[in-house]
Amino acid sequence: MHVSIVGSGYVGTTVAACLADLGHDVTNVDVDEDVVATINDGDTPIHEPGLDELIGEHAGDRLRATTDYDAVRETDVTFLALPTPSEDDGAIDLTYMEAGAASLGEALAEKDGDHLVVVKSTVVPGSTEDVVAPAIEETSGKTAGEGFHVAMNPEFLRMGTAVEDFLDPQKIVFGAREADAYETLGELFDPLVESTDAAVVETGIREAEMIKYANNGFLAAKVSLINDIGNICKEFDVDAYEVADAIALDDRIGGKFLRSGLGWGGSCFPKDTNAIIAAAQEAGYEPPVLEAAVEVNDGQPERLLSLLDDHADVAGKRVAVLGLSFKPGTDDVRGTRAVPVIEGLQARGADVVAYDPVATESFDEYYEDVEVEYADSAAEALDGAHAAVAVTDWDEFAALDTEFDAMANPVVVDGRHIVERREGITYEGLTW
Ligand SMILES: NC(=O)C1=CN([C@@H]2O[C@H](COP(=O)(O)OP(=O)(O)OC[C@H]3O[C@@H](n4cnc5c(N)ncnc54)[C@H](O)[C@@H]3O)[C@@H](O)[C@H]2O)C=CC1
Numbered sequence: 001m002h003v004s005i006v007g008s009g010y011v012g013t014t015v016a017a018c019l020a021d022l023g024h025d026v027t028n029v030d031v032d033e034d035v036v037a038t039i040n041d042g043d044t045p046i047h048e049p050g051l052d053e054l055i056g057e058h059a060g061d062r063l064r065a066t067t068d069y070d071a072v073r074e075t076d077v078t079f080l081a082l083p084t085p086s087e088d089d090g091a092i093d094l095t096y097m098e099a100g101a102a103s104l105g106e107a108l109a110e111k112d113g114d115h116l117v118v119v120k121s122t123v124v125p126g127s128t129e130d131v132v133a134p135a136i137e138e139t140s141g142k143t144a145g146e147g148f149h150v151a152m153n154p155e156f157l158r159m160g161t162a163v164e165d166f167l168d169p170q171k172i173v174f175g176a177r178e179a180d181a182y183e184t185l186g187e188l189f190d191p192l193v194e195s196t197d198a199a200v201v202e203t204g205i206r207e208a209e210m211i212k213y214a215n216n217g218f219l220a221a222k223v224s225l226i227n228d229i230g231n232i233c234k235e236f237d238v239d240a241y242e243v244a245d246a247i248a249l250d251d252r253i254g255g256k257f258l259r260s261g262l263g264w265g266g267s268c269f270p271k272d273t274n275a276i277i278a279a280a281q282e283a284g285y286e287p288p289v290l291e292a293a294v295e296v297n298d299g300q301p302e303r304l305l306s307l308l309d310d311h312a313d314v315a316g317k318r319v320a321v322l323g324l325s326f327k328p329g330t331d332d333v334r335g336t337r338a339v340p341v342i343e344g345l346q347a348r349g350a351d352v353v354a355y356d357p358v359a360t361e362s363f364d365e366y367y368e369d370v371e372v373e374y375a376d377s378a379a380e381a382l383d384g385a386h387a388a389v390a391v392t393d394w395d396e397f398a399a400l401d402t403e404f405d406a407m408a409n410p411v412v413v414d415g416r417h418i419v420e421r422r423e424g425i426t427y428e429g430l431t432w
């Protein structure tokens with residue numbers, strides 16, 4: 001099939017390269033000329049394992065990129081993989097979706113024949129039909145359900161394993177109204193359904209939109225619940241990781257997403273929990289469990305710092321921060337817990353020196369206002385430090401050993417259950 005994908009960030013680029021790999025002819029449309037040039041050169045604009053190989057293989061053949069929306073007319077289906085950030089109050093900001101839909105509508109105005117528009121972005125229930133479709137109608141002069149059709153296909157990939165997740169999904173959700181839309185989506189994803197155990201869920205558009213928030217909300221709340229339990233464990237000198245290993249044996253609970261500590265960050269859990277809470281409030285319902293999940297999450301960095309206060313007065317002292325990315329395996333720093341930790345340390349008067357294996361540059365660019373010294377290695381960060389805090393669970397932090405000997409005061413507060421306890425250091429775990 002001929003597919004266009006509007007927006008070529010983490011999701012749009014991954015989906016485009018994977019659909020090309022499944023045999024489709026794919027065009028990425030993005031407003032960013034650098035992103036477009038990078039893809040056409042056979043390179044990846046984002047860092048994801050396996051993505052460079054796929055783009056290298058298919059660019060110039062079944063995969064291309066352009067800034068020109070007119071290219072969508074040559075395709076049967078357009079996915080919208082545009083950003084859906086938060087407003088100041090946490091509510092979803094749909095301005096990118098509206099702008100993309102308006103440009104798409106202008107291009108479709110001159111297309112004869114049918115076109116399917118699929119919202120891939122995470123949007124609150126109602127957005128596809130009440131915001132995206134009218135924006136396309138306005139500039140195309142066509143009517144949704146006649147000149148073009150809309151559908152919703154949420155994405156569940158994780159950063160760091162995006163290609164693997166897309167090519168081996170547990171479920172594929174098609175939200176649509178008409179049989180034709182299910183059929184087109186079915187045809188598009190058929191190679192994936194045939195080659196994996198993926199379940200296909202055919203549902204309504206609003207249900208598809210909500211499934212994405214339910215998925216992320218459930219996972220975020222699961223981590224907050226284990227953090228809540230972990231905080232209780234800490235009060236009673238109980239190891240929350242031993243408790244988690246035991247409850248994981250009950251398959252109604254399961255063993256995933258039970259790592260307690262500093263809590264969730266990233267570009268999606270924080271924004272999506274806030275967006276669905278704001279949407280629920282707007283509709284007249286206060287969701288207490290999701291609100292509590294956010295509250296527990298927001299409290300974890302300060303709990304870590306208060307444990308540090310028990311062991312060291314860091315005013316005027318060098319403190320090492322180990323890890324800047326929001327999770328290991330990525331240089332993405334959006335929503336990272338490193339920010340509240342660093343700000344809390346600086347509020348205590350500490351001189352922060354931070355180290356991350358890959359995310360130093362992105363952190364420095366993304367958080368221009370956060371002033372820290374960067375080290376080239378964990379050993380350099382620890383050298384002369386009066387305390388260290390572990391923020392990201394990079395494997396290399398588990399291997400640290402004699403590097404702690406160079407600390408001026410060997411206190412380690414671990415927010416991720418990653419540093420090994422050893423002789424000679426005062427070790428404090430956040431929930432164990
Ligand atoms: N990043 C992730 O792991 C996941 C993200 N999502 C959702 O997917 C959506 C997209 O997220 P990301 O890919 O992370 O965003 P991103 O910020 O990485 O990429 C967005 C791209 O859209 C482009 N763009 C902006 N306005 C445009 C316009 N008017 N026309 C054409 N291109 C335009 C930007 O230049 C950028 O390349 C969001 O709703 C997000 O919540 C869903 C699952 C996973």
Ligand SMILES: O=C(O)[C@H]1O[C@H](OP(=O)(O)OP(=O)(O)OC[C@H]2O[C@@H](n3ccc(=O)[nH]c3=O)[C@H](O)[C@@H]2O)[C@H](O)[C@@H](O)[C@@H]1O
Nearest residue numbers: 155156157158159223257258259263264265266268326327
């Ligand atoms: O909507 C999205 O963008 C994506 O959000 C998450 O993916 P991602 O943000 O890449 O990262 P996760 O691996 O889910 O981790 C999120 C955060 O939770 C934290 N976490 C995760 C698991 C755990 O046990 N404990 C824990 O603190 C991680 O450190 C990280 O900060 C979801 O897992 C994806 O399914 C979803 O598509």
